[in-house]
Amino acid sequence: xxxxxxxxxxxxxLLISIQxxxxxxxxxxxxxxxxxxxxxxxxxxxxxxxxxxxxIDSFIAKVLGDVISMSxxxxxxxxxxxxxxxxxxxxxxxxxxxxxxxxxxxxxxxLEKLQRELGD
Amino acid sequence: xxxxxxxxxxxxxxAARQLGRNVxxxxxxxxxxxxxxxxxxxxxxxxxxxxxxxxxxxxxxxENGAKKGLTIISCDEGPGIPDLRKVMEDGFSTSGGxxxxxxxxxxxxxxFSIESTPGEGTLIKSVKWLx
Numbered sequence: 001x002x003x004x005x006x007x008x009x010x011x012x013x014l015l016i017s018i019q020x021x022x023x024x025x026x027x028x029x030x031x032x033x034x035x036x037x038x039x040x041x042x043x044x045x046x047x048x049x050x051x052x053x054x055x056i057d058s059f060i061a062k063v064l065g066d067v068i069s070m071s072x073x074x075x076x077x078x079x080x081x082x083x084x085x086x087x088x089x090x091x092x093x094x095x096x097x098x099x100x101x102x103x104x105x106x107x108x109x110x111l112e113k114l115q116r117e118l119g120d
Numbered sequence: 121x122x123x124x125x126x127x128x129x130x131x132x133x134x135a136a137r138q139l140g141r142n143v144x145x146x147x148x149x150x151x152x153x154x155x156x157x158x159x160x161x162x163x164x165x166x167x168x169x170x171x172x173x174x175x176x177x178x179x180x181x182x183e184n185g186a187k188k189g190l191t192i193i194s195c196d197e198g199p200g201i202p203d204l205r206k207v208m209e210d211g212f213s214t215s216g217g218x219x220x221x222x223x224x225x226x227x228x229x230x231x232f233s234i235e236s237t238p239g240e241g242t243l244i245k246s247v248k249w250l251x
Contacts (some may be wrong), residue, residue, distance in 0.1 A: 054155055059162070085151075
């Protein structure tokens with residue numbers, strides 16, 4: 001039951017929409033898949049959308065923070081979008097701060113932000 | 121109605137939080153409290169998996185006069201916690217940053233109590249009241 005999260009390519013960006021609750025293995029598999037995909041496609045930007053996700057625990061947050069740093073090492077900028085109010089509240093109460101991470105309200109604004117960051 | 125999930129592997133963490141979310145929904149908790157409860161269960165279940173090897177998460181509905189709520193009981197027969205005061209400090213971790221730790225769980229819930237005996241195990245009870 002190891003499901004893989006689809007990674008779509010759009011010009012020089014990768015788009016990911018997390019559609020179901022992440023278990024540990026799926027999250028770790030995603031980390032690896034995304035880095036391979038960045039390498040394969042020479043993507044310069046990544047948008048990860050969390051609109052359908054209703055909670056993020058410390059493990060998922062750690063995997064997410066790590067994959068953002070890893071992507072940066074490979075020259076790709078990551079924007080996370082669609083964080084729900086309940087997710088934002090619980091992450092901060094839990095004591096997790098993803099402060100260096102670029103965020104936007106939704107996918108559209110995330111893509112705009114990324115285009116500005118990439119300068120085209 | 122009480123229900124519990126034995127925590128032996130990573131999939132059981134998913135099962136425990138799904139159980140908690142369902143009971144929270146049934147009781148009428150809003151989306152933010154559902155997220156708090158689900159996250160707290162996930163952290164407690166992961167602690168069992170990482171530190172004790174195995175244990176159990178039990179979800180109970182509670183009533184106290186006019187108040188209704190949900191209790192999460194996390195029970196294991198693992199190594200126990202030698203210094204309870206230390207694990208309740210923010211930022212303390214023995215697993216290299218996995219798990220936001222118990223202070224985070226305490227903040228997510230309304231009531232929190234912990235008993236631990238080295239060599240015998242740990243019992244954590246936390247309650248969220250319906251507002």
